[in-house]
Amino acid sequence: MNKYEIALIPGDGIGKEVVPAAVKVLEAAAEIDGGFSWSFTEFPWSCEYYLKHGVMMPEDGLETLKNFQHIFLGAVGMPSLVPDHVSLWGLLIKIRRSFEQAVNIRPAKLLRGLESPLRDPKPFDLIVVRENSEGEYSEIGGSIHKGMDEVVIQNNVFTRKGTERAIRYGFELAKSRRKHVTSATKSNGIVYSMPFWDRVFNEVKTDYPDIETTSTHIDALAAYFVMKPHLFDVIVSSNLFGDILTDLGGAIMGSIGIAPAANINVEGKYPSMFEPVHGSAPDIAGKGIANPIGQIWTGKMLLDHLGHQEVGNLILEAIEDTLEAGIKTPDLKGNATTEEVTSAIIANMKKRV
Numbered sequence: 001m002n003k004y005e006i007a008l009i010p011g012d013g014i015g016k017e018v019v020p021a022a023v024k025v026l027e028a029a030a031e032i033d034g035g036f037s038w039s040f041t042e043f044p045w046s047c048e049y050y051l052k053h054g055v056m057m058p059e060d061g062l063e064t065l066k067n068f069q070h071i072f073l074g075a076v077g078m079p080s081l082v083p084d085h086v087s088l089w090g091l092l093i094k095i096r097r098s099f100e101q102a103v104n105i106r107p108a109k110l111l112r113g114l115e116s117p118l119r120d121p122k123p124f125d126l127i128v129v130r131e132n133s134e135g136e137y138s139e140i141g142g143s144i145h146k147g148m149d150e151v152v153i154q155n156n157v158f159t160r161k162g163t164e165r166a167i168r169y170g171f172e173l174a175k176s177r178r179k180h181v182t183s184a185t186k187s188n189g190i191v192y193s194m195p196f197w198d199r200v201f202n203e204v205k206t207d208y209p210d211i212e213t214t215s216t217h218i219d220a221l222a223a224y225f226v227m228k229p230h231l232f233d234v235i236v237s238s239n240l241f242g243d244i245l246t247d248l249g250g251a252i253m254g255s256i257g258i259a260p261a262a263n264i265n266v267e268g269k270y271p272s273m274f275e276p277v278h279g280s281a282p283d284i285a286g287k288g289i290a291n292p293i294g295q296i297w298t299g300k301m302l303l304d305h306l307g308h309q310e311v312g313n314l315i316l317e318a319i320e321d322t323l324e325a326g327i328k329t330p331d332l333k334g335n336a337t338t339e340e341v342t343s344a345i346i347a348n349m350k351k352r353v
């Protein structure tokens with residue numbers, strides 16, 4: 001029987017509430033499936049850890065994580081304690097980069113039992129493949145002078161390797177879906193990186209004659225996400241464009257609290273990291289009302305990645321059953337707690353088997 005060694009990093013804020021909730025669901029999934037088990041090891045790396053130790057994770061933190069099959073993370077960031085660029089670059093982004101988690105896979109679909117804020121949307125089911133290792137998120141740049149003479153430069157970095165890897169991943173994914181890839185571009189305003197992105201996209205697409213393609217500027221694409229999201233299948237994007245687009249993907253489903261994500265090490269050389277789209281939500285942390293569905297659906301993505309699609313699909317069905325029964329947290333205009341939603345999802349999984 002397979003035993004999966006998973007590192008848990010709840011992180012900050014609601015991460016500490018939704019990770020334990022999702023772990024309960026993953027344990028229930030293993031029990032129902034009967035063909036595998038989990039071994040979870042929790043790490044307290046977070047902004048509170050930083051206040052005590054001056055670092056977000058110990059010096060050998062990455063060495064420690066390397067021994068695990070995958071990482072299940074909540075969210076990082078508590079700006080009242082630690083500046084966001086320090087906390088995120090000291091933990092979340094450090095793991096993504098060091099473990100070459102080159103793409104971030106972020107689905108959005110209209111769920112049964114959930115009212116989208118869009119009026120009368122056609123059913124949509126899309127996946128954003130976000131480049132996850134470079135782009136607009138870079139540490140290249142600097143500043144000179146002070147006061148009115150202050151000058152700040154932040155460089156974007158687009159490598160052929162990173163760009164092609166993300167775009168190709170999107171095409172491969174589209175093969176097993178509805179065979180359409182949209183490229184998120186902005187080559188009308190950004191004169192070097194985005195024309196380069198377009199060029200690589202056009203080169204890669206010649207390897208996939210059966211896949212239809214569209215190239216759309218990110219501003220129009222954002223509007224289309226609201227007006228006609230059903231038109232999209234796979235969208236490939238740079239790091240920042242994908243970041244923004246996937247909060248919007250969560251929003252059109254009903255809440256960013258339900259949007260799942262997976263940071264994938266494509267070669268399988270390092271652990272991949274599964275963490276929802278949302279952040280640590282300091283505004284609702286500690287109240288027991290965080291929506292656990294984003295983290296739980298992220299758990300389904302972990303199961304899919306491990307080859308357990310059947311029980312993964314059971315989780316999504318149980319999520320939809322729970323929504324249909326009206327058991328929802330306040331972000332979905334309900335009055336259930338994190339705990340109540342989690343228990344209902346587990347009960348609905350058991351009901352279906």
Ligand SMILES: NC(=O)C1=CN([C@@H]2O[C@H](COP(=O)(O)OP(=O)(O)OC[C@H]3O[C@@H](n4cnc5c(N)ncnc54)[C@H](O)[C@@H]3O)[C@@H](O)[C@H]2O)C=CC1
Pocket residue numbers: 014018074075076077078079084088092256257258275276277278279280281282283284289290291292294329331
């Ligand atoms: N991957 C990560 O670890 C991310 C970390 N962050 C960090 O999180 C902190 C807060 O960032 P924000 O910009 O406020 O984004 P956020 O995603 O934490 O929250 C935005 C809004 O969505 C709500 N929300 C988010 N997740 C929810 C859930 N599961 N259930 C119910 N409501 C939910 C929040 O209450 C808030 O009103 C910052 O430190 C930020 O840097 C932000 C995004 C991603």
Ligand SMILES: CC(=O)C(=O)O
Pocket residue numbers: 088243277
């Ligand atoms: C940092 C952040 O917002 C994200 O990776 O989605």
Ligand SMILES: [K+]
Pocket residue numbers: 073074075076275276277278279
């Ligand atoms: K997250």
Ligand SMILES: [Mn+2]
Pocket residue numbers: 243244247277
């Ligand atoms: Mn984000």
